[in-house]
Amino acid sequence: xxxxxxxxxxxxxxxxxxxxxxxxxxxxxxxxxxxxxxxxxxxxxxxxxxxxxxxxxxxxxxxxxxxxxxxxxxxxxxxxxxxxxxxxxxxxxxxxxxxxxxxxxxxxxxxxxxxxxxxxxxxxxxxxxxxxxxxxxxxxxxxxxxxxxxxxxxxxxxxxxxxxxxxxxxxxxxxxxxxxxxxxxxxxxxxxxxxxxxxxxxxxxxxxxxxxxxxxxxxxxxxxxxxxxxxxxxxxxxxxxxxxxxxxxxxxxxxxxxxxxxxxxxxxxxxxxxxxxxxxxxx
Amino acid sequence: xxxxxxxxxxxxxxxxxxxxxxxxxxxxxxxxxxxxxxxxxxxxxxxxxxxxxxxxxxxxxxxxxxxxxxxxxxxxxxxxxxxxxxxxxxxxxxxxxxxxxxxxxxxxxxxxxxxxxxxxxxxxxxxxxxxxxxxxxxxxxxxxxxxxxxxxxxxxxxxxxxxxxxxxxxxxxxxxxxxxxxxxxxxxx
Numbered sequence: 090x091x092x093x094x095x096x097x098x099x100x101x102x103x104x105x106x107x108x109x110x111x112x113x114x115x116x117x118x119x120x121x122x123x124x125x126x127x128x129x130x131x132x133x134x135x136x137x138x139x140x141x142x143x144x145x146x147x148x149x150x151x152x153x154x155x156x157x158x159x160x161x162x163x164x165x166x167x168x169x170x171x172x173x174x175x176x177x178x179x180x181x182x183x184x185x186x187x188x189x190x191x192x193x194x195x196x197x198x199x200x201x202x203x204x205x206x207x208x209x210x211x212x213x214x215x216x217x218x219x220x221x222x223x224x225x226x227x228x229x230x231x232x233x234x235x236x237x238x239x240x241x242x243x244x245x246x247x248x249x250x251x252x253x254x255x256x257x258x259x260x261x262x263x264x265x266x267x268x269x270x271x272x273x274x275x276x277x278x279x280x281x282x283x284x285x286x287x288x289x290x291x292x293x294x295x296x297x298x299x300x301x302x303x304x305x306x307x308x309x310x311x312x313x314x315x316x317x318x319x320x321x322x323x324x325x326x327x328x329x330x331x332x333x334x335x336x337x338x339x340x341x342x343x344x345x346x347x348x349x350x351x352x353x354x355x356x357x358x359x360x361x362x363x364x365x366x367x368x369x370x371x372x
Numbered sequence: 373x374x375x376x377x378x379x380x381x382x383x384x385x386x387x388x389x390x391x392x393x394x395x396x397x398x399x400x401x402x403x404x405x406x407x408x409x410x411x412x413x414x415x416x417x418x419x420x421x422x423x424x425x426x427x428x429x430x431x432x433x434x435x436x437x438x439x440x441x442x443x444x445x446x447x448x449x450x451x452x453x454x455x456x457x458x459x460x461x462x463x464x465x466x467x468x469x470x471x472x473x474x475x476x477x478x479x480x481x482x483x484x485x486x487x488x489x490x491x492x493x494x495x496x497x498x499x500x501x502x503x504x505x506x507x508x509x510x511x512x513x514x515x516x517x518x519x520x521x522x523x524x525x526x527x528x529x530x531x532x533x534x535x536x537x538x539x540x541x542x543x544x545x546x547x548x549x550x551x552x553x554x555x556x557x558x559x560x561x
Contacts, residue, residue, distance in 0.1 A: 102532055104531075105531055127539050130497050134444065135487035136488060137444065138444075139484050143548065146548040150544065150545065193544070194544060245450065253450045282443045284480070287479035289518075291410055291413055356531060358525070
């Protein structure tokens with residue numbers, strides 16, 4: 090399987106665990122990620138807050154860059170995914186805009202390949218089967234709260250995900266590697282996202298509430314699919330009993346027995362090793 | 373909200389048209405406000421913002437903190453029985469506020485501005501210089517030391533690049549910026 094890979098700005102920096110584990114997991118599963126050559130930032134929250142055109146043009150350049158390969162574009166970051174999705178839609182629906190972009194970028198839009206999130210790709214039924222076959226260290230007894238965050242699954246009319254209030258794809262993945270997917274009500278509640286810097290108080294109260302809800306549901310760890318969610322949960326929990334936040338790809342890497350895990354745990358603000366050891370998952 | 377201003381008759385239609393969202397359909401069930409993660413820190417809840425738009429209260433809406441605190445999580449739009457997506461509506465209100473010379477919430481605006489400047493400079497976001505610009509743009513008295521501490525921790529854990537990555541097609545990226553964007557007439561420092 091081959092995909093165009095749009096890593097985004099965070100997986101090499103604040104979400105480095107996400108990037109490292111994504112590379113290792115995809116390689117182990119025979120998924121080839123072809124990095125988009127010379128990709129740029131999608132504009133994240135900033136562009137759509139201040140400038141509508143820019144919020145479509147920035148990710149639009151990445152969609153244009155992907156035309157050469159014509160493969161589906163996989164993004165690990167939900168914001169990148171959402172913005173590329175909106176830009177791709179604009180290419181399809183607004184001919185004048187498409188022409189203008191094509192002229193500006195010197196690329197012809199073919200419409201081949203569509204934007205997808207990494208979790209979507211890894212949780213397809215045939216991938217679940219493959220992953221469960223490859224598990225070398227089942228996450229037995231590890232209770233995981235799957236946290237999808239706000240914009241990964243929404244708006245459903247654009248993303249086409251299973252359920253905007255109670256998505257199950259990450260839960261199925263947790264179960265495929267032997268973990269226990271706990272039932273909880275905060276799967277798609279927002280962490281406060283970019284207010285982390287401008288209104289830290291808001292993010293502290295939201296992240297704390299999320300972590301407490303996960304604990305109440307009996308979770309050992311929270312699994313994330315977004316660099317923003319993870320860093321907020323990893324640095325902004327205020328309660329005493331802190332819940333480690335791991336990327337779902339880190340859990341996959343652990344279950345598949347990949348050596349990359351040695352590089353991951355030490356980078357967390359809330360060290361996941363004690364609970365992983367307690368569950369007999371670390372040697 | 374105590375008294376209403378004289379309504380601006382064109383305002384609700386202007387917001388509806390520009391955002392593409394059927395705002396006049398709202399019958400005030402308040403599901404949006406009930407599910408909003410930041411409604412408790414807004415001056416007007418999302419449902420109140422919609423009601424104010426319907427009542428033509430342009431000044432109250434465009435000078436509210438609510439329009440700058442919305443994080444675009446799409447919870448409200450997902451739950452609205454009238455299929456109004458509030459996230460694009462809030463985007464539209466911010467554009468109208470900037471164009472109309474209304475003051476944005478300083479810290480929120482400073483962050484977005486610094487972020488977009490970083491992309492214009494490098495093509496990708498470089499956190500370290502972006503944060504430095506953000507701090508310079510932010511109101512005095514915001515928690516500088518606490519933020520430096522977080523930044524240092526991230527540096528030590530190898531989670532912030534010291535040097536920026538620059539895209540080769542930078543000229544192309546800069547052309548995307550165009551000239552449409554509005555800046556506030558005056559931003560409080």
